């Protein structure tokens with residue numbers, strides 16, 4: 001009965017007209033269509049992940065790079081990491097760019113919350129434990145970095161000499177873990193694109209979660225911006241207005257700007273622009 005009510009309410013109140021839903025599904029199953037077309041219409045699993053990788057790849061290409069790194073902070077069972085590989089494989093073919101993927105996780109699930117900013121009323125120690133062997137058997141080329149990000153982020157570049165980071169998916173739930181993960185942005189600028197495309201999962205939610213700027217991931221972003229004068233994490237304002245299909249994930253996309261990066265001012269737009277008098 002519950003399922004029938006859910007189905008009926010989806011049909012009645014789904015924010016997109018059913019015909020849009022139908023055509024989206026049609027595009028999704030026709031994998032021979034260009035990746036860019038399917039991305040344009042959100043006809044992909046986790047288009048938010050695809051969006052970040054695709055834009056990072058385009059930026060990298062404009063800057064003459066051949067290889068970049070993708071990061072997922074918070075892997076849990078690994079569905080996100082497996083999905084990242086699928087996007088990366090398609091985008092690699094479409095844009096002729098290579099990817100390295102790194103997934104950071106405790107392995108043992110969420111650590112102990114470190115105070116009210118970690119919102120212990122929503123999350124608790126041990127949630128989202130990983131089955132390491134199962135995940136390893138499903139991954140094609142991603143590398144798992146097991147341990148607390150407080151430590152693993154500080155030794156990452158030394159341990160892995162990764163290609164420049166182009167995009168990062170943040171899904172660590174806690175304020176304390178997210179702020180620790182931001183240490184990854186403290187290395188030499190050659191380790192990053194001048195603008196890094198990011199997806200932040202835990203910045204919106206139900207009334208019970210009551211997300212806000214004073215706790216959780218939004219607080220971590222605020223603090224990063226308060227303590228860094230030449231690097232800022234900023235939402236892409238009005239992103240949904242440029243999307244064919246507007247979706248809630250549009251509000252979860254941010255970019256880490258490094259204003260002092262040697263390539264920050266490099267022109268990547270279309271040359272020969274003019275607005276002739278009509």
Ligand SMILES: C[S@@+](CC[C@H](N)C(=O)[O-])C[C@H]1O[C@@H](n2cnc3c(N)ncnc32)[C@H](O)[C@@H]1O
Pocket residue numbers: 072073074075076077078079080081104105106107108109110111127128129130147148149150171172173174176177180
């Ligand atoms: C919600 S889950 C991630 C879900 C995953 N991104 C997905 O899409 O399926 C959050 C994960 O963050 C990890 N995590 C939280 N704090 C961490 C920390 N300080 N260091 C490493 N991993 C952490 C937990 O182990 C947990 O698996």
